[in-house]
Every structure is written in structure tokens, then in C-alpha cells.
Amino acid sequence: MSLSYALLGLLTYGPMTGYQLKKVFDESISHVWAASLSQIYRELSALEKKGYLSSNIEKQSDRPNKKIYSLTETGKAAFIGWLGHFPEKMLTPNRDEFMLRIFFGSRLDHKQVINELKRFIVQMDQYLSLLENIEDEFDVCSSKFSVESEAKEVLFWQLTIKRGHMTIKTLIKWAESCIEDINNFYTKQEEKKGD
Amino acid sequence: MSLSYALLGLLTYGPMTGYQLKKVFDESISHVWAASLSQIYRELSALEKKGYLSSNIEKQSDRPNKKIYSLTETGKAAFIGWLGHFPEKMLTPNRDEFMLRIFFGSRLDHKQVINELKRFIVQMDQYLSLLENIEDEFDVCSSKFSVESEAKEVLFWQLTIKRGHMTIKTLIKWAESCIEDINNFYTKQEEKKGD
DNA sequence: AGGATCATGTAACCGGTTACATGATTAC
DNA sequence: GTAATCATGTAACCGGTTACATGATCCT
Numbered sequence: 080m081s082l083s084y085a086l087l088g089l090l091t092y093g094p095m096t097g098y099q100l101k102k103v104f105d106e107s108i109s110h111v112w113a114a115s116l117s118q119i120y121r122e123l124s125a126l127e128k129k130g131y132l133s134s135n136i137e138k139q140s141d142r143p144n145k146k147i148y149s150l151t152e153t154g155k156a157a158f159i160g161w162l163g164h165f166p167e168k169m170l171t172p173n174r175d176e177f178m179l180r181i182f183f184g185s186r187l188d189h190k191q192v193i194n195e196l197k198r199f200i201v202q203m204d205q206y207l208s209l210l211e212n213i214e215d216e217f218d219v220c221s222s223k224f225s226v227e228s229e230a231k232e233v234l235f236w237q238l239t240i241k242r243g244h245m246t247i248k249t250l251i252k253w254a255e256s257c258i259e260d261i262n263n264f265y266t267k268q269e270e271k272k273g274d
Numbered sequence: 275m276s277l278s279y280a281l282l283g284l285l286t287y288g289p290m291t292g293y294q295l296k297k298v299f300d301e302s303i304s305h306v307w308a309a310s311l312s313q314i315y316r317e318l319s320a321l322e323k324k325g326y327l328s329s330n331i332e333k334q335s336d337r338p339n340k341k342i343y344s345l346t347e348t349g350k351a352a353f354i355g356w357l358g359h360f361p362e363k364m365l366t367p368n369r370d371e372f373m374l375r376i377f378f379g380s381r382l383d384h385k386q387v388i389n390e391l392k393r394f395i396v397q398m399d400q401y402l403s404l405l406e407n408i409e410d411e412f413d414v415c416s417s418k419f420s421v422e423s424e425a426k427e428v429l430f431w432q433l434t435i436k437r438g439h440m441t442i443k444t445l446i447k448w449a450e451s452c453i454e455d456i457n458n459f460y461t462k463q464e465e466k467k468g469d
Numbered sequence: 470a471g472g473a474t475c476a477t478g479t480a481a482c483c484g485g486t487t488a489c490a491t492g493a494t495t496a497c
Numbered sequence: 498g499t500a501a502t503c504a505t506g507t508a509a510c511c512g513g514t515t516a517c518a519t520g521a522t523c524c525t
Binding site for chain 2 (some may be wrong): 474475476477478479485
Binding site (some may be wrong): 081107108110112165169173174178181182184185191199202230231237238241248249250252253256260268 | 276279280283286302303304305306307308354357358360361363364365366367368369370371372373374375376377378379380381382386390393394397398401422423425426427429430431432433434436437440441443444445447448451452455456459463
């Protein structure tokens, strides 16, 4: 599965604990592949059993001990192998609770639908500004460290964030056009009654 | 869950078999919520146990008998209840195998990445024309049947397809800009070497 | 002859979600 | 005082995927 390779991929940057991996996930990959802590722990122990990872425990007196995972050679090879094989079908099936309700929107009061669309826009705006902050940080990054390898990594991270940015902007435009379309439909309906 | 309500929702249009539901799904809701046949059958029997659906069997001599499901009153009430309660968070977590590889794209030969992005564009173009065909059919629909209730339904179906249309178009633009960005990065890198 | 369509399902698997459990430290 | 952070997990559940099973008819 993909989650395991995401973990292996992050561990190519250096050894980490499950807890640290979760944090790195949330700040980077989560925009492309989300994961919960319990899932990460479960996956890490499975990967260790497989021999893709090794672990050593760092004792701490004040806090719980750390279990630090490192990528093995076979683990790295597995990651590289996975990375080179892109999926044939690049369209991932959508499952969207919100959209499912819009599909049946004709059964609702159109004022409620418009309210929900407005809520949708607010949420997308929030997420958009979050993405814009991340983009700003990347811009700082790529100007600071102009080492070739680091700049290259930042480039691809930027591309993933850009995708989010662009699609969210489009979704906002979509929702706005929906509100218009719905309003038009209902005003036309009333004109007909007026005749 | 959502699948059950999608099924209940479709059955508000009239009684159907699981097989028929699958076909309707593929032509409409699948763009918003995909489902497999085995899943539909499993779900339908669960809904019948719950009392949301009732079934009667239509005997056929040449083909397997049909098990026709109808919505019960409690089923309809459950659907309406679900429909009115939109999820608080309208952002669904992404999980995209393709994007995960782009995230680690710095570890690949940039020519391969560009090739995969081009394949991505081809696939999106195909899906786009599919969506455009659906939109054309809807346009015919809404001009043909101008009964108020039917036109209203078509309106919301159009909105769901429009979302797909707009996001796919954006994804194509994104992929094109990625190819540019990557090419720029590598030509700049070579210029530096030339100095 | 071979594949699509009609029509029903079952069973196993896999991975994502939620809830539970523990417990010290630090910051407001 | 109470919430967040650090740090580890386990167990149950739920829903989506894949594979299997059956069998006639219709189209190329």
C-alpha cells in the first residue's frame, strides 16, 4: 500500500519515531495522503517485521522512551521500486459526502443549499490561506538554501501544494457559480408564475 | 454511511433491482460517489433488514429472477433526515497515489516525471470529454422536459458535473504548469554549470 | 468460438476510523 | 486547574476491493 511507502519515503530523510513521522506527515504529505497516528504505528511495526525498517530504543528518564526507526537497504530499494512505478489510472475515485447531498439538492429548500454552499466557500477560503502560508514558507526555503538537492526537493513540494491551491480556488469559483445558477433558476420560475 | 443513503435516494425515483441501481450509479452518482456491485448487494440486504427497504421477486423464465427493492416510509424518512444534515467539515481528506509520487519526485529522473505528467494530461482530457458529453445530454434534457420538478433535478445534476468539469480543467492546467516549472528548474541548473 | 449483458450473491482481505489505555511535563 | 505536548501502542469496527460461483441469451 501507499501509506507504507510514504513512511519509507520520509525515513529516507533520516531516522525518526512514529510520533515525529506523524508531525512531518501533517505538515507535508497530508495534503496528498492523510494518516492517523494509530495507523502509522501499526504500519511501522508491520514494516519492521518485513525487514524494511529497523528500530532502536532511546531511553528517556522524564518522557516515554523513543522507538527510532531507520530505513534498511531493502526498505530503501522497495521505496525506489515503488516510486518508479506510477499507477496506470491516475484518476482516483471520488467519495464526497457534501457532493452527494448536492446531487439530491432538488429535494431541499434552495435557501438551505445556498447556505451550505456559502459555508463551503468559507471553509475553502480558510484552507486556501493555509496553503498560501505554506507556499510562502517554501519561497523562503528555496531562496535560503540554494543547494541543488534541497532546491529540487522544494520544487516538487511546491508542485503538490500548487495543485491544492489551484483546485481549491476552482472549487470556490464553482460554489459561487452554483449560487448564481440556483438563484437564476428560482427567479425564472417565479417569472413564469407571474405570466 | 453515505452509500446506503445514495441507494435510498435513487430508490425515491422508483423501485429497482441491485443490478439496475449499479447502472444508474455509474451514469450519475459515480462522479461523486463510486460503488461496486458487490457492495451494493451487501448494502441493499442490510437496508432491508433495517426496514428501510422492502423487496419482491419478479420471476423470469429466461433470465435470473429479479429482486426489486422499494423504499419504505421509514426509509424515505431516513433519507430526508440524512439529506438535510450536511457534514460540518466539507473538505474530504485526499489520498492520491499519483500525487504521493510527485511529492517524492526529486528522487526520480525529471524526464520520467514529465512523461507521467503528460500521461496524466491525456487521461484528464479523456475524462473531460466524457464529462462534456454528459453535460450536453443534460442540456438536451432540460430543454425537452421543461416540467418544473424535472428541470430542478437536472439543475443539480448539472452542478455536480460542472464541479468535475472545472476541477479537471484546472488539473490539466496544473500539470502543464508543472512541466514548465520542472523544465525551467533544470535549464537554470545547467546555466549555472555553464558559468 | 468468445465476449458482453442480464442477474444474483458470498467470503476474504485490506486499510482507514474510533475508542481505549497510560502518564509525566509544560504553558496559559 | 486544564489543556496541550511528548510518546507509546491495542482492539474493534466499518466500508471498499477483489475473487469466486452460476448460467442463459445475444451479438460479432
